[in-house]
Amino acid sequence: MDNEIASPAAEQQSFSLLRLLGLGRKPEMDAAAAAVHAGAGHSPQERHLGEIGRFLGQHGLPVTMVTLKVAWTFLTRADDDLVLALDRRILSGRELTLEWLQDITDRRDISDEATELRELMQRLETSVEEFGKSTREAHGAASEYHNALSGQIGELERVAKASAVISEMAQIGKAMLRRTHEVERQMLRSSAQTRALKRKLDEARRESEEDHLTGLPNRRAFETVFESEYRAAELVSEPLCVVFCDIDHFKRVNDEHGHDAGDRVLRLVAEMLAQVSDDRCHVARHGGEEFVVLMRGQTPAETQARLDKVRSELAGRRLVNRATDTPFGQVTFSAGVAQVFDYSDPRAALQAADAALYRAKLEGRNRILLADAQDGERKLAA
Numbered sequence: 106m107d108n109e110i111a112s113p114a115a116e117q118q119s120f121s122l123l124r125l126l127g128l129g130r131k132p133e134m135d136a137a138a139a140a141v142h143a144g145a146g147h148s149p150q151e152r153h154l155g156e157i158g159r160f161l162g163q164h165g166l167p168v169t170m171v172t173l174k175v176a177w178t179f180l181t182r183a184d185d186d187l188v189l190a191l192d193r194r195i196l197s198g199r200e201l202t203l204e205w206l207q208d209i210t211d212r213r214d215i216s217d218e219a220t221e222l223r224e225l226m227q228r229l230e231t232s233v234e235e236f237g238k239s240t241r242e243a244h245g246a247a248s249e250y251h252n253a254l255s256g257q258i259g260e261l262e263r264v265a266k267a268s269a270v271i272s273e274m275a276q277i278g279k280a281m282l283r284r285t286h287e288v289e290r291q292m293l294r295s296s297a298q299t300r301a302l303k304r305k306l307d308e309a310r311r312e313s314e315e316d317h318l319t320g321l322p323n324r325r326a327f328e329t330v331f332e333s334e335y336r337a338a339e340l341v342s343e344p345l346c347v348v349f350c351d352i353d354h355f356k357r358v359n360d361e362h363g364h365d366a367g368d369r370v371l372r373l374v375a376e377m378l379a380q381v382s383d384d385r386c387h388v389a390r391h392g393g394e395e396f397v398v399l400m401r402g403q404t405p406a407e408t409q410a411r412l413d414k415v416r417s418e419l420a421g422r423r424l425v426n427r428a429t430d431t432p433f434g435q436v437t438f439s440a441g442v443a444q445v446f447d448y449s450d451p452r453a454a455l456q457a458a459d460a461a462l463y464r465a466k467l468e469g470r471n472r473i474l475l476a477d478a479q480d481g482e483r484k485l486a487a
Contacts, residue, residue: 156180164201175206189456193463208393316390318368319375327389327397334387335451338401346408347454348398349462350378350440353470355394358433366426370436373424377415386411396438405444405475412440413473420471437471443480456480 157176166172178184179191190209194201314326322330331347338345352358352374359367371394378396382388391397400408416438424433441461445454460480465472 166201166206167203169203171207171210172203175210186452186456189459197466316375319372319390321375321379321396322387322389324389324391324397327387327391327399330387330389331399331451334399334401335445339446343402344404345445346400346403346405346442347445347451347458348400348408348412348440348442348473349391349455349458350374350396350398350412350438351462351466352394353437353439353466358436362426362429362431362433366428366433370424370433374419374436374438377419378412381411381415398440405442409442409473409475412442416440416471416473435471439465439470440473441465441476441480442473443476447476 157173157180160166160176160180161168161172166176175187175191178187182188187209191201194205314322314329316323334345337343352370355367355370358370371390375388375390375396378388378398381398385401386403387399389397389399398408398412400411403411420435420437422436424436425431426433439462441458441464443454443458443461445451448454448457457476457480461474461476464480465474468474
């Protein structure tokens with residue numbers, strides 16, 4: 106754990122929280138904190154504080170807003186997905202690091218962020234389209250007016266021995282003609298700026314939905330695709346399978362070969378998984394060493410067989426770290442497959458696929474398992 110130099114105010118705040126949770130290092134302890142620490146308090150709040158303190162102490166975690174939130178969620182079981190992720194990590198014997206907790210809590214909010222971002226982008230694009238339409242219409246009107254006025258001015262100038270009034274009208278018309286010509290040029294500039302803004306919005310959308318390391322869609326983009334594919338498959342009663350994939354022993358790759366080598370392994374797995382993607386199969390990086398696959402029109406068994414070819418091909422390769430000429434050894438991944446419509450909603454199906462992935466890890470890794478009844482609550486038969 107990184108050493109940090111805290112300000113006196115931060116140290117005082119941290120110490121106050123530690124004392125309240127029964128984790129203070131100083132011998133003196135106020136009565137309320139001592140009661141909680143000793144288990145003397147009987148109110149739900151006191152019991153929860155004591156449990157949170159024990160949770161943080163057991164895992165060697167500092168007292169921060171993130172760790173307090175995680176501890177509270179874990180103990181009250183307020184978020185099934187987060188609790189499942191914590192259970193998996195604890196049961197596997199891996200340390201609950203502050204960095205990992207920060208990452209997973211950030212990822213828990215990504216669905217809401219994706220919705221907000223999509224709505225913002227849609228509002229912006231609608232505004233740009235409306236402005237572009239207005240600009241095009243105004244430019245067209247200005248151009249038509251310019252042409253009509255130009256013709257009328259020409260007629261006036263051709264009138265023989267024009268009176269002073271007509272001559273003055275012709276001069277006023279010329280001034281108006283110059284002005285409409287300037288308005289037309291401004292409209293052309295506005296139209297070009299609108300097109301440039303539209304390109305920037307398209308670029309921003311692509312950047313916000315792309316994983317920069319692998320080039321695959323990111324989790325935010327997957328949420329959008331999952332929503333649309335769910336509706337499309339439901340409309341025509343097609344099967345829809347979701348797959349969670351996780352590279353086996355990826356931490357060991359990073360520890361033994363470095364993060365640059367780990368990044369190369371991530372890109373390789375991404376490229377191999379992308380081979381199965383088409384307009385009915387979508388592959389995305391879900392985060393860390395996890396990937397997610399969405400396959401429409403394929404049964405779970407067909408989806409399993411299709412992904413198993415990729416798994417087998419990867420497992421059969423012998424990879425070498427070119428920077429050091431050191432073999433990586435066998436690189437494999439495990440996966441869990443769930444048929445989305447077997448579950449009450451898409452999130453429940455995701456949880457079932459994740460649970461099947463966890464079973465695959467426990468059963469020896471380098472395998473793809475189908476979700477079964479123990480991996481999540483299925484829909485009741487009609």
